[in-house]
Amino acid sequence: MQMENFNDLAAFAVVARERSFTRAAAKLRVSPSALSQTVRNLEERLGLRLLTRTTRSVASTEAGERLLRTIAPRFEEIEAELAALSALRDKPAGTVRITAGEHPAVSILQPALKRFLPDYPDIQVEIIIDYGLTDIVAEGFDAGVRMGEQVAKDMIAVPIGPQMRMAVVASPAYFERNPPPQNPQDMTSHNCINTRLPTYGGVFSWGLEKNGREVKVRADGQLIYNSLSMRLSSALDGLGVAYMPEDQVLPYVADGRLVRVLEDWCPYFPGYHLYYPSRRQQSPALALLVDVLRYRSR
Template structure:
């Protein structure tokens, strides 16, 4: 077999990971046609098809998946080594990618991480808003943010925020049209703003608990959205009830724009945690981010 160019193998890893020549070409910094030619040349030298191409994208063949799994640890190890070497020449730098819910991003990540930017000009923070339960290793994120009771067991988890409540709210105009719900089951007769979950495509069931009894109610309504701010907009407009983080609506509750219902059924839930894979070598930039996000309970300080 002819000697295989390591750059071609690296290009294959990127295409297999991205499942798209367009996205892979953007990451590698070459044209899509050049990258496609590189992969075809690699397949010819190996004598096996590595990728299945279709109008919707590309996916590894059985042989391609095996090669990808074998190459990925080495590829990531080299990338991590080069990143550490680069960061070691000066102040912490490089890009730290974090996947998070928009509520966590706006209330925790941005307030705590933005002060780092002026002090560390070589540091880049990428925050990707996602409601999906993504695999941060496959998607190449350094870390993700989830509620404390939803972190995968094989991840390192660190608390970055306090416990908080999701509550049900509605505009006075909406509640003037019908009596407010007294128990969660009453929500089935109300117009509620639903949240579409990206991971499974289903609608999020509103969660309640009281006196040790837990309930999940699948609400119905005219409005289906995929972000919390859109749910809030529906409630503020008087179109529907919404199930949202309490701190997001505290101002609206104070000025009377919204009214809370079912308060006794909405206990606190575990706060947000940063989670990431177990790694022997953590970059200085990531350590900086971890230290900035670490939550210290005021009651214990």
Template structure:
């Protein structure tokens, strides 16, 4: 195989995984026109159409899917070998890519990383903030961060934060208009701020538990968001009751801007965990980041 072939194949992988020439060009640090020419050259050399292009999207053809299945493990093996070479350096070096929500990136990842990075000038960390559940293997991330109960069993999970609890909260002005609910069933009489689950497409059914009794409540209201921040903002502005993990609302509860209700119906559960494939060979750089993020009571 010619050396230039590796560049063409890498370009194809980027477009196929991003489903976009624009995003792939930005990822590779090249122009969209240059990337398009590279793909056309690869297709011409193979005599196959690898990508289906429309005005709105780009997707692999059947031949493209087969090629992608061959390339992914091959390139992952190359990446692993290159990462292993950093062991020869005096200090760990390389890039670590993590997928997490924006809230976790700011409240958990950054506090640990800002202490770590000054001592390791050759270490690079790339964080992608997304609210939905992402396939970190397909996305070629080193790790992801989600709540412990949402992580697949075939992943290695490392606890990076304390236990969390759900918090039903609303502003004092809202409760001046309506009496606070005493049980989850009372939520039927309230304006509730819904959470749209971006991965699953539906609205989150609020989960409660007390004395071993579990309840899932479908609530109603005029507002729905796909993240906790806007839910809390709407609650602060008096538009109803939001149900979020307490790390979104603890400061506003502490200073009285939000009032917490149904607290006895929200027991603690596993907090944020860093997770990665069990078959992954840890590079020195990745192992360093994992240790820096590990939660210590």
């Protein structure tokens, strides 16, 4: 196969990983029709069908899966080596793609980038807010952010924040209408503002613990969000009781707009970690960002 046809192989690899011509075309910055024709030309030259196309999805054939397993690691190695060459420049350059939940993105990543990016104009950071436990290798991310206990054992994990604690809060107006809970069992009579996480499918249960006794609260409520800010605003509006990261509600507790309950049932737990594959060579841009984000206890 001639050298110029390697672009076709790279295009096929992106389509096979994304399982979508539309998403792959967006990543490659080409039109879906042009990308489809590129893959079709590759199939004609090889004399094999590599992808099975339907109106709703794209899947690799047996030949396509075999080809993807063979070429994908090679392209990753080439990309890593090309990225490593930027270390020869005065300042690192390149794009760093990170997947994270809304809370660490707002409370940790964004403040760090405010300090970091002005000094490195050739570095671009893309942050995708996602509550699912994303496979960063399969989805093409350089790194992800999760709680410490959620990071897979085959990943390198770097702490980027202190220990965390949750808080159960509601507005004074809400507690005027509903007696504040004295224990986790009382939550069954309250209107709880809940969260649905895509990885587990169901409503997120509130983990409360005291003196070694752990209780999972699965309380009902009228509101379910996958947004931190909407849970907070609904609690401030008096629509129910919310289970929130402590740092997000303490200012409102201090000024009397929220009331905290069951504080002795909210222990500390390991905070957020930035993680990335141990087998992949770090780009200079990612290595620099890891050092900036690394949590250093005061």
